[in-house]
Amino acid sequence: MATAAGCWLTDVHGRSHFDATAGSGAVNLGHAHPAVIAACERQLRRTLHLGWNIAIDIREDFARSLVAFSPIAEGQALFCVTGAEAIEAALKIAHAATGRHWSAAFESGFHGKTAGALSVTWREGFRRYSALRDTGTLFAALADEDSAAAALDALETSIAARARESGPPAAIVVEPVQCAEGVFVAGSAFLKGLRRLADRIQAVLIFDEIYTGFGRTGRCFVAGDETCLPDLLVVGKALGNGIPVSAVLGSRDIMSVLPPGAHSSTFAAHPMACAAGRAVLKTMADTQPWHSAARLGAVLRHRLAGISRASGRIGAPRGSGLMLAFECCDADGQPDPAAALSFLAEARAARLVLRGGGRSGATIKLTPPLTMDDGECAFLADTIATIADRLQDRHA
Ligand SMILES: Cc1ncc(COP(=O)(O)O)c(C=O)c1O
Structure with a gap:
């Protein structure tokens, strides 16, 4: 990456990437405040x-x-x-x-x-x-x-x-x-x-x-x-x-x-x-960005719950505010680290920066900047929905 502002990173080719990690959770107010x-x-x-x-x-x-x-x-x-x-x-x-x-x-x-x-x-x-x-x-x-x-x-x-x-x-x-x-x-x-x-x-x-x-x-x-x-x-x-x-x-x-x-x-x-x-x-x-974190966290969690219900490969979301996670699952609904690696690869291709891993090895974690706006929140949820669809098709 070359530069960063708000929720967005710009790579050396000038392409924008959404940072759903907030720099390992260190930029709650967004990059380059x-x-x-x-x-x-x-x-x-x-x-x-x-x-x-x-x-x-x-x-x-x-x-x-x-x-x-x-x-x-x-x-x-x-x-x-x-x-x-x-x-x-x-x-x-x-x-x-x-x-x-x-x-x-x-x-x-x-x-x-x-x-x-x-x-x-x-x-x-x-x-x-x-x-x-x-x-x-x-x-x-x-x-x-x-x-x-x-x-x-x-x-x-x-x-x-x-x-x-x-x-x-x-x-x-x-x-x-x-x-x-x-x-x-x-x-x-x-x-x-x-x-x-x-x-x-x-x-x-x-x-x-x-x-x-x-x-x-x-x-x-x-x-x-x-x-x-x-x-x-x-x-x-x-x-x-x-x-x-x-x-x-x-x-x-x-x-x-x-x-x-x-x-x-x-x-x-x-x-x-x-x-x-x-x-x-x-x-x-x-x-007081915690109010926005509570509101957008609830919106994002609701969207993730819908994606989980529609997809055989995404577990129910959990967490609090804008610290959320879900599991990538196999056909039996069990955490599947290989599916999580596919999810992360699709996310990279979609220019969405995420952290994976966790105790199960199959977790996707979301900790975007608390200054994310409604449009960015919708973009994040839409991108995850698209990746979940692709994952389901690939493993169908
Ligand atoms: C809960 C918690 N404690 C401690 C640390 C360690 O902080 P640092 O990486 O700044 O040493 C982290 C880092 O991710 C953390 O999440």
């Missing part, structure tokens, strides 16, 4: 780089704005560069706060590809190359609304069994909606149950909202009144709308367990990233 670019340009003329240990006005301003924007009242932010780094920092805080050294995480969970983040990431194929192979993480089943009670009982039993040998866990780490392995939504009763469990065993509850944060699921964050508040909220991706910046948010009490410098990196809270993040927060506060 003018407010973000202007803020970066302004900041670059003021300071290009100073280092995390030198105070700078834009960082103070961004930290204040981020805390005010987040559901963590009176909190504090620790800035990092990538999502994985912020997960590492959150785990350090949990270990420091509890003096404990293992965590509970979830099947199909994904938290990044550095060693610490991999230690709570479910897929063995990713953990295989990690410097930390045996971290003792307990992987439990994530539950939707219907199965919350049974899953919480099972989790508590497994934690108690592990605690008899290793003591209680430092943290329970959860994505409120898992994306990487195929979009699985945790029910709000389940999340509330995790809050109660974490309180009972005095473990740190960490919400990884690196993907779900900043409107993706049709809410600004999943953490909040309708679910519960975690002890630590980890954000990244859309925070910089394409400029690398991530953060751990928590109360002043818990954030103060790590002494200054216990977690830092050279480019953390880079002036340009702070300027970008500040512009993102202002634009988000002004435009």
Whole structure:
């Protein structure tokens, strides 16, 4: 590709491609958002780089704005560069706060590809190359609304069994909606149950909202009144709308367990990233794109459900807001990775950029920019319908 703007990428031949991935979920406000670019340009003329240990006005301003924007009242932010780094920092805080050294995480969970983040990431194929192979993480089943009670009982039993040998866990780490392995939504009763469990065993509850944060699921964050508040909220991706910046948010009490410098990196809270993040927060506060994500997510899901009913090869859609997925299926309705590869090849030919894979290997994931308009949403659904027809004909 050569350039990008809004929902569209332009390749070196001048052809347009619709980006239904929003740059791995990092550009919720669309590619090349003018407010973000202007803020970066302004900041670059003021300071290009100073280092995390030198105070700078834009960082103070961004930290204040981020805390005010987040559901963590009176909190504090620790800035990092990538999502994985912020997960590492959150785990350090949990270990420091509890003096404990293992965590509970979830099947199909994904938290990044550095060693610490991999230690709570479910897929063995990713953990295989990690410097930390045996971290003792307990992987439990994530539950939707219907199965919350049974899953919480099972989790508590497994934690108690592990605690008899290793003591209680430092943290329970959860994505409120898992994306990487195929979009699985945790029910709000389940999340509330995790809050109660974490309180009972005095473990740190960490919400990884690196993907779900900043409107993706049709809410600004999943953490909040309708679910519960975690002890630590980890954000990244859309925070910089394409400029690398991530953060751990928590109360002043818990954030103060790590002494200054216990977690830092050279480019953390880079002036340009702070300027970008500040512009993102202002634009988000002004435009509240989560409302559009909720509305267009419902429209797209309705269209996908129709495509699924009409096609023998597309499973029912699932997800929340503009984080949606469906399976490509064989003639018996079972997930079919070969059909997903055909789907992705057809999508490339139709100039639609999608992510596939997931736990079944047959999932197609949709995370377009939240700034997509009605026409673009219709274009996306129409293109998927055409591909589904072709797939059905090919496999008939
Ligand atoms: C939920 C979640 N956590 C953590 C990460 C890791 O973020 P990064 O790729 O910025 O390290 C990702 C990346 O996709 C993610 O989806």
